[in-house]
Amino acid sequence: MQKKLQVEAIEHGSVIDHIPAQQGVKILKFFKFTQTNEKITIGLNLATHNGQGKDLIKIENTFFNDQQANQLALFAPNATINQIKDFKVVNKFQVQLPSSFIGVLACPNSNCISHNEPVQTRFYVKQKNTLKLKCHYCEKSFERSTFDELD
């Protein structure tokens, strides 16, 4: 018996799977998918074996480069990206946590010099299990949950 798909298949593009529930909308906003004209199908709070739920994003005619795929790790460290061509998965890979994030997050320290100056923010991964990042400028470390993404 064929398994019933929870979200409609796409012909050509990317499927991001294994996104923790509540993170899907943040990913759409972060990658500015809310401003594209490509067809996007999203599933929120889909059923999973562990019962915690997941989000899923399918986007037509869009592929992720390595840097973008790694940035996904900020929201979904265990996500997989499927590249689809002619309704078939031609490539599947898991996102990798990079050693640093440049220009994507604002420093939670309001007295950090990076807020007022013409520089890109830069954070180094200090701890992976509960993601902790250290600011290149103010040298303070923060858990992922305390960060806001830059516009």
Added chain:
Amino acid sequence: MNNPLYQKNIISIADLSRSDLELILQTAHSLKQTPQPELLKNKVVASCFFEASTRTRLSFETAVQRLGGSVIGFDSGGNTSLAQKGETLADSVKIIASYADAFFMRHPQEGAARLASEFTEIPVINGGDGSNQHPTQTLLDLFTIYETQATLDNLNIAFVGDLKYGRTVHSLAQALSLFNCNFYFISPEALAMPDYIIEELNERNINFSLHSSIEEVVDDLDILYMTRVQKERFDETEYQHMKSAFLLNASMLGNVRDNLKVLHPLPRVDEINIDVDATPYAYYFQQAQNGVYARQALLALLLSNHFQANA
């Protein structure tokens, strides 16, 4: 042989290796023994205090002048047109650095010195960036410990007072963890060493213990590093209670090691009673004076490729 610190930036104590630190301390020792009044002849050093700090500025500017260099700069950001006109720090640094051979700066925001170093080719020395780092204070502390103990290895060092907010003790503990010292942290519970420092010490397998009074450990110490507990952090009754545990007086030094030295980054208020000043253990005023030699050592190494310290 080229010196490894030539034209380098001094931003954070964590950027310096054990051998870098040893080179700086040997150089400070050499310059204290043998002054080099012409080493920085024809060099101009910018001394830019975007936030006032009288002792650090005077110590640094003395260091430049004792080596024969000259100083340009300002003693408080509020007095400059930079702040009033809203120029970015990046632009200010580009311009000022184009006039000078090295750039010494204090700034109220964390990360300012790191940022400045990315907008100029000349060496930047961090004289304090907000609550983050103050590496030249750490270097003068290390130099003073080295000078009084003839080593930095395997010493018993107690830190007393406000260990939570004091960046001085954080940086010094980080630097000394390269030398396998034993640490004793003596503070009110509310002002204990922050978790991130404790985690770093654990990662490096450093021995440390927590205590609630100086007298518990004072007889075993080589260095007693005092800091000020700010009265305003406590109510009057609490403060009076704490005084006896975290304030030092001469009667507590009856059975200490002969080589014990009491240090303090200054200014002190009442955490070291003035009766300690006359004991052979008091070394905080010499420590402040050593700031000039530690800063001279940095300037010599950053600006003079072939400068050789006399061993």
